Amino acid sequence: MTRAEHVKALLAEYAEQRAQDEREQQQRLEDAVARQPEIGRLRQENADLVLGTMRRMLGEPDLARRKALAEETKARGREINARIRALLAEAGMAGDALELRYRCPVCKDTGYVGEAPARFCECFEMRLRLRQHEDGSMAGVDEQSFERFDANVAPEADGQRDRLVKARNLCQRYADAFPDTEYRNLLLTGEGGLGKTFLLNCIFGRVTGRGFSAVRVTAFRMFEAMRRQHVGNDENYDGFSALIEVPLLLIDDLGTEPMMRNITLEYLFTLLNERIAAKRHTVIATNLTPPQLKERYGERVASRLLDRSICAPVQFKGKDLRSL
Numbered sequence: 001m002t003r004a005e006h007v008k009a010l011l012a013e014y015a016e017q018r019a020q021d022e023r024e025q026q027q028r029l030e031d032a033v034a035r036q037p038e039i040g041r042l043r044q045e046n047a048d049l050v051l052g053t054m055r056r057m058l059g060e061p062d063l064a065r066r067k068a069l070a071e072e073t074k075a076r077g078r079e080i081n082a083r084i085r086a087l088l089a090e091a092g093m094a095g096d097a098l099e100l101r102y103r104c105p106v107c108k109d110t111g112y113v114g115e116a117p118a119r120f121c122e123c124f125e126m127r128l129r130l131r132q133h134e135d136g137s138m139a140g141v142d143e144q145s146f147e148r149f150d151a152n153v154a155p156e157a158d159g160q161r162d163r164l165v166k167a168r169n170l171c172q173r174y175a176d177a178f179p180d181t182e183y184r185n186l187l188l189t190g191e192g193g194l195g196k197t198f199l200l201n202c203i204f205g206r207v208t209g210r211g212f213s214a215v216r217v218t219a220f221r222m223f224e225a226m227r228r229q230h231v232g233n234d235e236n237y238d239g240f241s242a243l244i245e246v247p248l249l250l251i252d253d254l255g256t257e258p259m260m261r262n263i264t265l266e267y268l269f270t271l272l273n274e275r276i277a278a279k280r281h282t283v284i285a286t287n288l289t290p291p292q293l294k295e296r297y298g299e300r301v302a303s304r305l306l307d308r309s310i311c312a313p314v315q316f317k318g319k320d321l322r323s324l
């Protein structure tokens, strides 16, 4: 299946989920009324009240009286709701039992977030990736395992193959020993196309395959999580704290994320610092050299990235394997 076909099928699933949310809400309402018949009467009263007020307001030319009418209706509405909640509590039901409950409160099970142009919610992206993994149409990540790692793709010249084998062995030991690793963090450095992302994915696959929880992000997605956290207009969003808390975090392509004032440096420092303080494991791949890391992120962040007491550096050098 193509990505577009997966998106279409998944959107249909989300529509079914919303219908399901509504059926469950209706079921809870019926249960509540069966246990507390007064709830049915109160809901009817509320509906009549709202409709009656609308009619009366339409026929009322005086603005002050219209306002008073609206206030009166609101106050009575609050009384009714409080009474309904009390009846629900008496029946042992939750206070929000009569409201719609969503599997994902962020997108309310629509799969979309934000104003036009809306984008897919994270829950949707995650399910999409799962679907693509399941039918094998997601090339890359799944196939990049230590079993499939072949150092012979690297030329022997200048010791490139030997270095790649060493890097592979180090990463594999790390993934097999996790969380009791020799060094808590790995920093894979070197130019593009030398196998860093491949080994990062191998570590991710091995560690999650052993049943541990890990998150693998590109630096760009990490930055997105920082930005959303910083803007703070979505109280349900906890993507950034998830990055702080996951036992193993793998960041690919550090250095390609946007450098935005008050966000990139501050949040990256917080992320690294919190993870170090909590003794959590972090693996980072970057095309930047240590001096370039210092220049881009400053001493404070760089000292955490390059701290040799907790971090093993793995250097990649040689010819771009993609061009061979």
Ligand SMILES: [Zn+2]
Pocket: 104, 105, 106, 107, 108, 109, 111, 112, 121, 122, 123, 124
């Ligand atoms: Zn969602």
